Amino acid sequence: MSLDTKKMEGKLCIVTGAERSVGLEIAKRYLQYGARVVMLDVNPEVEQRAEELEKEGYPAVGMVLDVTEQKYVLEVFEGIIEKYGDVYALVNSAGVADVRPFEDITQEIWERMMKVNVCGTAYCIQGVIGNMKKNKEGRIINFSSKAGKEGSSLMSCYGASKGAVITMTQALAKEFAPYKIHVNCLCPDIIDDTGVWNVVRARYTESLHLGEKEVIELYTNKVPLGRFVSKEDVTDVVMFYTISGDSSTGQAVNVTGGRTMH
Numbered sequence: 211m212s213l214d215t216k217k218m219e220g221k222l223c224i225v226t227g228a229e230r231s232v233g234l235e236i237a238k239r240y241l242q243y244g245a246r247v248v249m250l251d252v253n254p255e256v257e258q259r260a261e262e263l264e265k266e267g268y269p270a271v272g273m274v275l276d277v278t279e280q281k282y283v284l285e286v287f288e289g290i291i292e293k294y295g296d297v298y299a300l301v302n303s304a305g306v307a308d309v310r311p312f313e314d315i316t317q318e319i320w321e322r323m324m325k326v327n328v329c330g331t332a333y334c335i336q337g338v339i340g341n342m343k344k345n346k347e348g349r350i351i352n353f354s355s356k357a358g359k360e361g362s363s364l365m366s367c368y369g370a371s372k373g374a375v376i377t378m379t380q381a382l383a384k385e386f387a388p389y390k391i392h393v394n395c396l397c398p399d400i401i402d403d404t405g406v407w408n409v410v411r412a413r414y415t416e417s418l419h420l421g422e423k424e425v426i427e428l429y430t431n432k433v434p435l436g437r438f439v440s441k442e443d444v445t446d447v448v449m450f451y452t453i454s455g456d457s458s459t460g461q462a463v464n465v466t467g468g469r470t471m472h
């Protein structure tokens with residue numbers, strides 16, 4: 211089956227965490243498929259990323275947004291809808307990761323993790339849901355993690371936040387199904403060349419006293435397909451749930467090279 215990417219022409223898609231890594235890759239793919247994209251990120255450089263894409267002829271707009279401030283998030287989304295029209299897809303890629311022993315996780319770390327990964331995802335959905343309900347269509351794609359399905363050592367705080375994303379996705383899939391709004395989430399394993407991998411790799415090289423090459427081997431040896439997941443792999447799955455997947459909602463989809471099978 212090939213995706214009917216023409217469906218995306220002119221559609222408005224909003225991607226959070228779009229300054230870099232996975233979010234940026236998803237924004238670029240939507241643009242290549244003819245969509246208009248609003249790229250949001252707490253990092254002001256998101257405006258520059260969007261300008262670069264605009265120079266290449268793509269209808270991209272970059273805006274600074276901290277997804278943890280509910281009032282501000284709702285105002286920004288209202289402004290986007292007023293200016294650019296109906297939203298077809300929202301991808302919540304903004305996230306933070308942390309790797310450390312359970313005993314060392316401070317209140318500040320717990321709160322930041324929950325605020326960005328759980329509350330931020332919720333606030334952005336609240337920002338689009340009225341518009342999607344009115345139109346009786348929409349695709350919402352959240353980012354959980356392999357660590358959200360099965361706890362990973364030294365990632366209890368991150369895993370707890372990503373587990374919450376799965377149950378929120380399921381609840382909202384049921385709540386919004388009558389409006390033909392599909393809500394799914396992805397559960398990737400380590401994705402190469404991303405911020406999360408940088409955090410994980412730094413922690414493991416430090417705590418296990420291993421070189422970068424050894425840490426990469428340690429990880430990829432656990433993956434049946436023998437390699438890291440790429441940003442393109444993840445983006446392919448996001449495109450499926452945006453363009454196709456007409457009978458799928460409430461799913462927590464593994465993108466792990468076979469490392470997770472449930």
Ligand SMILES: NC(=O)c1ccc[n+]([C@@H]2O[C@H](COP(=O)([O-])OP(=O)(O)OC[C@H]3O[C@@H](n4cnc5c(N)ncnc54)[C@H](O)[C@@H]3O)[C@@H](O)[C@H]2O)c1
Nearest residue numbers: 227229231232252276277304305353355400401404405406
């Ligand atoms: N990369 C991986 O290995 C991996 C694996 C499983 C799940 N994930 C999840 O996939 C998503 C993307 O991961 P990534 O590796 O591209 O992350 P990344 O760290 O490379 O990029 C995350 C982006 O989110 C932005 N961001 C952080 N806090 C924000 C806030 N408060 N408001 C708005 N933007 C904010 C950052 O500025 C950054 O641009 C995340 O939710 C992550 O938890 C990643």
